[in-house]
Amino acid sequence: GDEDHWAVKHRVRYTLINSIHQRFSVQNNDFLSVEGRPLIGPETEIGWVLGDQYPDESILLLKVCTGNRALGWDLLPPGSKRFVINGTFYAGYGDSSENWKDSAKPPKPQKVEWYAGKQYDLDVANAREVLSDINKFYPGSQNEYEIAGFFFWQGERDTRNDAHADRYEVNLVQFIKSVRADFNASAAPFVLGTVGFDGHDMEGNTRKVYEAQMRVDGHRRVYPEFEDNVKTVDARNIWRDTMLKTKQREHYGFNAEAYMEIGSSMGWAMAQLLKKL
Numbered sequence: 001g002d003e004d005h006w007a008v009k010h011r012v013r014y015t016l017i018n019s020i021h022q023r024f025s026v027q028n029n030d031f032l033s034v035e036g037r038p039l040i041g042p043e044t045e046i047g048w049v050l051g052d053q054y055p056d057e058s059i060l061l062l063k064v065c066t067g068n069r070a071l072g073w074d075l076l077p078p079g080s081k082r083f084v085i086n087g088t089f090y091a092g093y094g095d096s097s098e099n100w101k102d103s104a105k106p107p108k109p110q111k112v113e114w115y116a117g118k119q120y121d122l123d124v125a126n127a128r129e130v131l132s133d134i135n136k137f138y139p140g141s142q143n144e145y146e147i148a149g150f151f152f153w154q155g156e157r158d159t160r161n162d163a164h165a166d167r168y169e170v171n172l173v174q175f176i177k178s179v180r181a182d183f184n185a186s187a188a189p190f191v192l193g194t195v196g197f198d199g200h201d202m203e204g205n206t207r208k209v210y211e212a213q214m215r216v217d218g219h220r221r222v223y224p225e226f227e228d229n230v231k232t233v234d235a236r237n238i239w240r241d242t243m244l245k246t247k248q249r250e251h252y253g254f255n256a257e258a259y260m261e262i263g264s265s266m267g268w269a270m271a272q273l274l275k276k277l
Contacts, residue, residue: 042263049267072164077178169212189273196235
């Protein structure tokens with residue numbers, strides 16, 4: 001942009017929907033820029049890369065997320081089954097208890113406010129609400145759109161729970177399949193970023209989640225159906241040791257440079273997958 005204003009990517013629209021209070025809440029809906037934003041995420045550089053690679057396309061970056069959510073509980077996708085570890089039962093999709101002992105059925109809560117997969121359902125519903133009236137969010141689109149791909153960067157919450165870390169790969173595979181099915185986009189590329197906490201020195205549950213995320217990469221051929229349509233971006237190099245000293249380790253210290261780096265890598269990964277279609 002000019003010396004007084006941040007640049008704007010005029011063909012790339014950024015819409016952020018949050019559901020922290022289980023409501024549809026529009027947090028951002030404008031052409032992509034950092035103007036007026038106190039914090040940024042990887043979507044900024046993702047959008048910049050894709051806008052540069054597809055200058056004639058109208059692109060909507062729809063970010064639907066709420067922080068502090070586990071794939072093994074809040075984001076558990078439909079079709080996920082219960083499992084047992086050392087006599088403890090863990091929730092399948094729709095169960096109202098996260099874990100319980102000594103019974104094949106979970107205890108009945110007095111009041112059900114949350115269940116396994118609740119955040120997944122909220123996010124899908126919120127995305128569908130935007131897509132059902134997309135001209136409101138991308139003026140001039142005439143309510144026509146194509147889902148070109150999915151981005152996913154998550155995992156910290158699952159590192160706090162041994163069972164969730166152990167089960168992460170199973171849940172991630174199901175998540176990829178479910179989100180594609182829910183949006184009738186079975187061939188849409190899927191790009192995910194790994195956890196990057198502690199960089200190349202990561203260990204324990206963080207390492208487990210990282211390795212699960214790496215294994216779904218199509219080039220690994222662990223899942224043949226993901227070849228040339230699922231790409232994992234290694235986030236270890238965005239870690240700075242100074243992040244250990246912040247109160248926001250789980251957000252990489254809100255380090256804008258780190259977010260731009262992972263966003264650039266994820267954007268380029270998506271561009272490469274799209275060219276293979």
